[in-house]
Amino acid sequence: MHRNPTLYLLVASTWLISSHAPVHAGTITVPGDHATIQDAIDAAVDGDIVLVAPGLYFENLVLAEKSITLRGSEDSVSTIINGGQRDATLRITGEGSSPTIENLYLTGGFAHPDGQLAVTGGAIVCVDADPVIRNNSIAGNVEAFAVDSAGLAIHLEHSNAQIEGNTISCNRADHGAVRVVGSSHCIFRDNEYYENLLGGALDVVDSVVLLEGERFGGNVADSGAAIRLRDSTAVIRSCELFSNDAVGTRGSGGAVWAVDSAITLENCLLYGNTCTLSGGAIFATSASVVPGTTPCSIRHSTFVDNEAAETGGALALFISPTLVEHSILWSNDAPTNAQIAGTVAARYCDVQGGFSGPGVIAADPLFAAGSSGGFPLSQVSAGQSSDSPCVDAGDPSVAPFDGTTSTNGAPDTGVVDLGFHAASRSTFVRTDCNDDGLVDVADPIFHQSYLFLGGPGPSCRDACDSNDDGYLDIADAVTTLAHLFSGGTPPAPYLDCGTDPTVDTLSCVESSCP
Template identity: 25%
Template sequence: MAAGLGVLAPPAAAEAGRRVHPGDSIQDAVNYARPGDIITVMPGTYYENVLITKRLTLRGFGARTVIKPPVTAVTPATPVAPPATGGSAAPAAPGAATAPAATTAPSGRALACSQADSGICVMGTAEQPVVGVDIRSLTVSGFKRNGIWASYTDRLSVQRVISEKNGTWGIAQERSTRGLFRDNTARDNAESGLFIANTVDREGGATDTLGAVVRRNTLTGNRIGVTVRRVRNLSVYGNTLTGNCGGIFVVGDEGEPGAGDMTIRNNRIHENNKFCKGNSRLPDIQGAGIVLTGAEETVVRSNDIRGNVGASPLSGGILLFKSFVGATNTDNVIRDNVVRDNKPADLANQGTGTGNRFVNNRCASSVPAGMC
């Protein structure tokens, strides 16, 4: 009837869609987008850093849409760059590569993204988090620090992204809630393929992610596949982790409340036997399946963990590891896992924590003996 009266509703995509072609600037499209817009990045290679500070969708064509570091070196007038961890400002190196100048980007955060050598940054503030950003079907490759970096976000969604060969984290988030990380590939990143933390520039108690989800990702060739540090209330399930130095690390260490209240289930964690040299905080990492340190009330169930072999203190299938700062693992449940051919042991419970239970796991060796 509406059509008969000459009233035609335009498609939503036509109202809100923007396209970026090779040679165009993704950042310019982001700057001029209205909240809720969809930006489609066409196949090609784009040499820039991208800062997002508003609700929008940024999508591409998977391996055919590639974002790489800028190739034009300039010296910024205001050298304020965060360190690799995303913390307080530090002087930028002369000649640091930056994205092309943008007319409407908030200058402070734009500099923070480009000088931090990260591919895509989603950055809000404590007073006004960025809500509802959706990043999907893109490749971010070769950045000096992070492929995707997010701070002060709510309901950030990262799906079907390839993040590879970055100098720190593949996909990382801090100070954020209700994130969804699904069907991504993070490979050959120097630190964690996928990293979720309370905050990276100081110590402190765990924060509530309000139900963040890490689901069906493939993580390979990284130092650690997935690290969740000083956070609570999230799930890590259905992921495939292989060829990393370590599979999944749950890190609490210090502060109140403690890290935990999470579920790690139905993950395939095989042969994470790459060797990574230790640092001031952790020993060498090799052959580590799932490691809990300073965690509480976490359920590890129905995972398939095989062939993780190494001679590190962190090696083995599922390990409750004594924290270097004295925090204990308490009230965790390890049940219904298949844990085979891991060395030095399939299951290990170290430290003096209480209330940890190992139930109905299919394994051959444990430390102490008797948990299989």
């Protein structure tokens, strides 16, 4: 009897997703059960999954007051929903509703005035709802009128959204491809923003945001080409901001522009950002500060090759008190204050040209080329000829920072190193997602339960990245199932414990490997 491995894979995949979904959930397929996505949405009830087959769909969808899942195929490019430049591609409303939008390519969104001159929306417009938006590609959305347009990729208003693992590129809006307004509280993780023009990538007004593992590259705006904050609070952690440009007569903050906002920047890498005024990487100012607070805090970050046409090649921070610590500022450029301009207190930093403060040095950091990414530091233990002066140069009273500054991925131990720390490359076995020492069908079940059903997360995210593409998505479960039922070998390290040979933002906090 000849067994069909493809059939085995299909059966296993179907069982994996369907048998572990909530018992009340049903799956509605397009075009199987309904010819259009909107008809399927209208027929769905809370808990249902609308599963859309690969293909091109010209629709302008409305998802109102429903907590359902709208899901495309296993990747984010095969199921394409095109709004036809008539209206928003997807409009989400309904206080208390929490839909999930995943694995879709959303394009052709067209923004219209909201009655107050502003032009809002494009691909996704969300008002009074708390969606999870993940693993989508959102590109090619434009404004209807070149007047005060905003949120052409995603517009979030009065929302507690979670935005994860999306690629947002080539959108055009005056106030950000993604806009967060109306006292929203949103979490952004592992998204990528590329070449969003006019108003840059992310615009936040009167809201609170957490950004983790985000990458911003090649975005353009008149200020804050990657991130723009007004009357808001932002925690920006383990993010990479590069080659963003603030242009025009108001061109301050090549990567980040913050006004009357509280900003915490931790373990970030900012390089190659430019502006036509002040703050090649970051510009911040505030008319008022809450007593007893630190409105701007920067720590464990690296600033390299940023440039301002007037002052503050890396930082222009006119907000007090501002604290910069355990960071590296090197090879930034401006006619005045090439590294830092403004009212800044620094401690335990490496600042080219020198800067006043305890533990501040002015020595070539000796960046080393290597696979760990993030401008690693030269270290004899990693095979370089000498140690960087930034190694073990931090505050002796501070605990070591999680991550690595080395090309070999060794964790930072002892006295903390200065600058950005890449994720440590702990040893693990790829595809052993549940870390039980075995590679079996329990691993993709654990993986999918985490992604789609709110199950516990992995202690070693790298192990769950079965195809080694740097993302956790349904493609990893498919890769594992294909290996189990059809043969083939996953990328290293497999069977034997080892480190991840590729650079990504995934971490491995703990595994059963020694």
